[in-house]
Amino acid sequence: MQDEEPPQLLDVSSSDEAGPSRDVYDRPKIPLTLLTGYLGAGKSTLLDYILKEEHGYKIAVCMNDFGDTTDIEAKSLTLSDPSSQSTTTEFLSLPNGCLCCSFKDMGIAAIEEMVANAPGGIDWVMVELTGVADPGPIVRSFWANEEMGDLILDGVVCVVDSRNVLKQLAEQREGDEINECQKQVACADVILLNKLDLVTPEQMKEVESTIRTINPTLRVHHTTQSKAPLSDLFNLRAFSDPTALTSTRPTTNHNQNNDHDHSSDNCSHPSHTQTHTNGISTILIPLPVLNQKQYFKLNEFLESILWDNKYPISKKPSPEILRSKGYIQLDDGREYVLQGVADLFELKELPGSEQKEGQGQGQGKVVFIGKNVGEEVKVALREFVGI
Template sequence: MSSAERLEKKRLQNMVPATVLTGFLGAGKTTLLKRILSEYHGKRIAVIENEFGPESIDNELLVQHTDEEIVELSNGCVCCTVRGDLMRTLNELRTRRQSGELNFERVIIETTGMANPGPVCQTFFMDDDIAEYFRLDAVITVVDAKHGMETLDRQEEAQKQVGFADRILVSKKDLVQEHDYQSLRARLLRMNPRASITPVHFGETDIASLLDISGFNLDTILDIDPEFLADEHPDAAHAHHHDHEGECGEHCGHGHDHAHHHHHAHNDEVGAFVFRSNRAFDPERLEEFLGGIVQVYGPDLLRYKGILYLKGINRRMLFQGVHMMMGAEPGKPWLSGEKPNTKLVFIGRKLPQEIFQRGLEQCLV
């Protein structure tokens, strides 16, 4: 390891990791958060709650009630409700930690059920003080097995939450038939093939597996679920035919029109595709093309990430982006027996796969 790499590693270790916890209303985010806060895991956590409403975590866990935004929790956690701006809250936490007034090792941000996690993630890259002090670790999305299909059909934000995820936790699996769970899982996989999908019973979640995922670290391997790549086979395009009747709970609040809702393919606005090639990219052409794509489709590009094989560079380039921000850095050298190749995954809303595919092919040497 070079001295520059060692310094970078040390810098990352000293940064405060932050996890964004998202999921639609009623999926179980607050239950999971309570679990994290009440379990003894030896870590001091600052929780930023962006959830307005009666189901607040502080009712049961707070040691003291104050009018202040930041409150100490019983097991050495700190909780603050975002009444102001997230950037301001993070900077306030940073200042208070630097002064020794607060002591925490990581941050968890619980977003509101209706939120698109994109702007929350961008906060960590836009403000220099925050970018130098906090390291965005991962987005964890909770999906409710019982109402997940219905929610994804009706709520665009829920689709974005899935598209942004580094890890998807499926709650309430015990309330549905196995084939319904498998249909939901297949749908989530098509929307986001790079997130691991795990059914979760909140009483038994391994908290350690939710922290330090490094989903935003360029160095982590690009995991694309092999099931997604089997997408080229003809079965993958089949529509689901199952019945949603009676799946929506009493608090659902949806005006139901079940008559024509049951038997249709789920035309999700959020989807994913993978670009692969064994030919090298021309670096200048690629940079120009990606710059143009981001200008046009940036708001609809949720996450894109991959390994690039560039002409004239004997190591892989690690590349990723969120919306309109992207970056690349050198990775490991290609080994002598290794065939250099590009593997890129794009996850976004109504992305024109043909245009991306053709454009990228034109950037190859």
């Protein structure tokens, strides 16, 4: 670890617009959504809905492989993968303006080329991950990769099977490792608690409470057959526009019969340390208004536990952090949002915050999601930052 260069922070330049960020040529970026979820959760059903419905969006859906969801009459085309001399990637151009492509081992450069050559242009790109994939390294790769070109990571959407997710979350792994389902929930920005029609209101309440215990920063939607307005899934700007992270939204019920009442008032929302099976846990650490020195100390603390995997004072090993989020206020009026995936993080200043002294958007806080995250993290942060 001593000889390795620490990971670089991402560019912290801010966008002046509410929409997707723009490059130096003022060209709009195309949002890319990563779709995760355990086997049988309903990802294919969601993709089938996107590919068949007349929703008004031009979406490129990159699937792991062709299956039942691509049994649609359409023109078949081929695209060479620039990362491989021998691999070609088929995709279907659909009547509703969408594209569906096979995604076996296709790299970011190939997705960028496909989008650039798509007839009529593309509004969004959705990339399906395998049901047993750990989304963390993939999210990190898409977020930090400079080859994204016209693409920009928009957010992570997770679909879960509400009937079986509690059992999936409790599955044990060798060495008490965090299992795939837990990692998928922890890394998500939006979650669809699917198969609402197969559970009782009491069961759904327990499912949502457990899900929010693992990741209290989620935007939660209850769905049947994975159907939710696409406006709830896209243009999240979770990795590009920090203002998208400063507000919380209540649970949304998309059950057509509306028989279940799962409003956020009926579900428990964790506020401090919450631990789940296999040691995955979340801690929310309230922050007072910080001065400049304390802000620098907070940044140093993050570098220590995320880059070096140790506490800055005691030098003891720190927990394995999957996601980091936060909102920080400074005494000069500036506001920052923390966003992190594994060891990659950024502290991004909110646009125009220096002009709003004394008008903060609520109490500062930092949220860590990971393995065995507990009070020790809170104590260490407060001691090192001096709060």
